[in-house]
Amino acid sequence: MRSSVKFIVFLCLGLFLSSCVSKKKFVSLRTELETANKDLGKCGENLNDYMNRLSLCDKDREKLRAEFAASQTELRLRQEQLQDLKDQVADVKNQRDKQVTQVGDLTVLSKSANDNIKETLSQLEKKDRYIHLLQAAKTKADSINLALAVNLKGVLAEGLDDKDVDVKVDKTVVFINLSDKMLYQSGSANLTPKANEVLGKIAKIINSRPDLEVMVEGYTDDVAIKNACMEDNWDLSVKRSTSVVRVLQKNYNINPNRLIAAGRGQYNTLAGNDTAEGRAINRRTRIIIMPKLDQFYDLLNPKNVPD
Secondary structure, three states, X not given: OHHHHHHHHHHHHHHHHHHHHHHHHHHHHHHHHHHHXXXXXXXXXXXXXXHHHHHHXXXXXXXXXXXXHHHHHHHHHHHHHHHHHHHHHHHHHHHHHHHHHHHHHHHHHHHHHHHHHHHHHHOOOOOOHHHHHHHHHHHHHHHHHHHHHHHHHHHHHOOOOOOOEEEEEEOOEEEEEEEHHHHEOOOOOOEOHHHHXXXXXXXXXXXXXXXXXXXXXXXXXXXXXOOOOOOOHHHHHHHHHHHHHHHHHHOOOOOHHHEEEEEOOOOOOOOOOOOXXXXXXXXXXXXXXXXXXXXXXXXXXXXXXXX
């Protein structure tokens, strides 16, 4: 009996000890599981953090790509602007060379004219003092006109096409031929904004020489015109020259006593009217800057010859 009780006691003790060992192991495993879960949670957080960083890196990369593309575009634009500036510099140099050539041509022209005058006057040196007066007047007129033409070319050349403006010296006068497309609206005598700019430049030269008169001549092609405002080409040419004269007087204060308005109609052509190019050349306005007529009369009057 006693041995049986001991057996049962030992058995219960063994079971109790076995139960305690299993419970401790369970607690340990559960602790490890919780630790593993915490580590897994931190790994998840770290993963999300790295994913966010990767997304930001992708955005930064796209931004850098866009900035690089914009820089490439800006660089290309700068290169194009640089090339444009180089082309402009080349054009300015060409214009300068043309102006130097034009001045040289004018100098050659003046020298040739003066040589011819000197040769003619040398044959008349034994005449009276009236011939010497004419010689001095001619030499002075040539010098004045040469300087006037050079000044006009310099003032008018900037910002204007050579084909629209032509300055010439002929004997004692300076001629400025202006194309109609630059001065007038098509088929009318109304001036364009460009015309006011050009006439303003011419007015500066005219105002600097109060001893000269200004004649404005209008020309047309042979295409007939007739409307409520224009009777014919004569009428159009006169109205155009009058429009120019009014601008010179009202806008630039040129003395009207020095101004003459004239119309030449479709006549006195420079080219044939059978082509569009020829008609365009014939449609023009000519401004003539010349000594006053009473100055010529004084030269021709022997009574005005000094003793």
